[in-house]
Amino acid sequence: MFAKGIRESLERTRNQVFGRIITFLGQNDLTQETFDELEAMLIQADLGTNLADDLVAGLEVRAEREGIVRADGLRKALRQELRRRLGDPPPLDLSARPAVILLVGVNGSGKTTTAAKLARYLLDQRRSVMFAAGDTFRAAAVEQLQIWGQRLNVPVIAGQPNADPGAVAHDAVMAAKNRDSHVLIVDTAGRLQTKYNLMEELKKVRGVIAKAQPGAPHETLLVLDATTGQNALSQAKAFKDAVHLTGVVLAKLDGSAKGGMAFAIGSELGVPIRYVGTGERVEDFAAFVPDRFIEGLLE
């Protein structure tokens, strides 16, 4: 399922950018131009100038040391260099009961949809799931999650509009305990990482959850729109500082050139990508497997 979903969605990316890289790294001689063009391609895949620079510099050194003289000799080295930056994402920590998963992110990144997809993914593993409708700010956000709850047959704990999101989270943890649910997924309001008060509010929500159940939240996932450019790093850093991210969900990885900033987030912040959203349907969701991700991108 994973292989199909992610391959299909990366097909376009591959054709647009990385496919060109593999074709580009052909049997021609390795020259300075090869490296310049390679860097340009990496930048166009949203890897960022720093990382693209870094990667290409590393490849230049390796080419010299390993005596690579033809462009296609760089393929393996490039694959290895990319792989090194993604780390090894651990499986979700679901040992506690309830295991609390907190979803955070900027406005419109896809938190609520990800909550639904994640729930569906866990239900498929025969785990019981509950939702906490922690986005009490945006108009109809609670109803959006409630509709998903009905469709998936997942109970939703919600408060009044404009209720304190901390109070909702607290009630939800208590309810999940009472019903002995396996997993509680806490949706939160979208917030730009530069909004001081909103980030403080998020810290508070996290604190409330930790108080209601020691050790929780067991996972705090940043939902990141895959079309995001260099700002992704700023987002990941700010949310990491505020609420100790345990991973990233790369949402909307179904367009054309996407996902490049995953490498920067992995290598600069050490926050692993854990899941990917690959389409409009609720089942378009998969665990992130670095080898397949790169394989899909380069082949």
Place this chain on the structure above:
Amino acid sequence: MFQNLSSKLQTTFDNLARRGKLSEADVDLALREVRLALLEADVHFSVVKSFLDRVRARAVGAEVSRALNPAQQVVKIVNEELVATLGEPGRLNLKGPQPRVVMLVGLQGSGKTTMAAKLAKKLRDQGERVMLVAADLQRPAAVLQLQTLGQAVDVPVFATQATPVEVAGQAVAAGEKQGKTVVIVDTAGRLQIDDALMNELIAIRERTKPVEVLLVADAMTGQEAVRIAEGFHKQVGLTGLILTKIDGDARGGAAISMRTVTGVPIKFLGVGEKTDAVETFDPGRLASRILGMGDILGLIEKAEATLDRENAQQAAEKLVSGQFTLEDFLTQLKEVRKMGPIGQLLGMIPGLSGPKMQIDEQAAEQQFKRTEAIIHSMTLRERRSPEVLNGSRKRRIAAGSGTTVYDVNQLVKQFKDMQKMIKQLGNRKGIPGLPRFR
């Protein structure tokens, strides 16, 4: 995070001799930094390339003006070219038979529904009779979201059970009957490569004959911006762009990419979560932001938005008359703190956004908190006349605020110094050391 481009260029040029004209070598050296700044701001790679070619053509051989140094001269040219590329802010076209249809399109989560409500409010306030149309039948509760927002901005929302094309068509007919002057159609988010959904947009366009088809795009969009804008423009035919979530720290280079590939003007910016947070765009400001030259105007706006004007006025009067007390000081401190962490504010000042300034952020925050705690532990009388503070009072305050007598003494001393300084300032015009804005 980003260094000021001017200061980077300054370093680059420091090693060069001063000359009357910019040589090719000078320009190439400078443009390497400009290229990085633009790429870091998410301007598309090929767009950067063509942009730099234009700048190079203008800059090589250009006379370095007497008032500027070479670095400033290059920045000036880059900035002018950037402003020209961004183009004039486009106005909403509200010509033709009523009701005029405005259609919002874009990817999922770009902010279409929120923007629809913001535009509705703006136009309603301008005296238009506006109707909102809920044509997003894809996302759960999207219709309800628009209805809730419509209620908040007091604009009726048309919704019915039908296909999006049918909904839009019926809405325009209803709008005409009800004497509406503008109908804003909110559509479902979609990928530009989703043929079925793009065909739906084309059908809505043909059915409703909009005067405006606006692409709503996230300011944080990366290199993908080019393909998004191109895709929507080629298939649906855009008349303008709206950039949302510009109130974050994204540099917004996507704006240049999208403007370059479509040629249509940028019409609005989404600058916050509230329904009145929409602005017409200013090419000069967006250009400085993309170049990472700080955002003084943004800082001023932030201050204006958060600071209580009346409070500030009172404080200023007290300051000048020498009646400024520790109590007023506390109020002012709280006002400043409302604007956010001090480090973030410093980051908005050009030249102060380097890593050096970041280190002291936490110390500054702590100092703020300590000062607040000390003043909170004082009685009203002590706040108004700090000269009554004797040893036993100071010990009590220190214990109450979790600080030491030394901290209390420091604060009182600083406060007195400040009072003295302000009295001196009151005798002069303006504040010395601060440049005047032109």
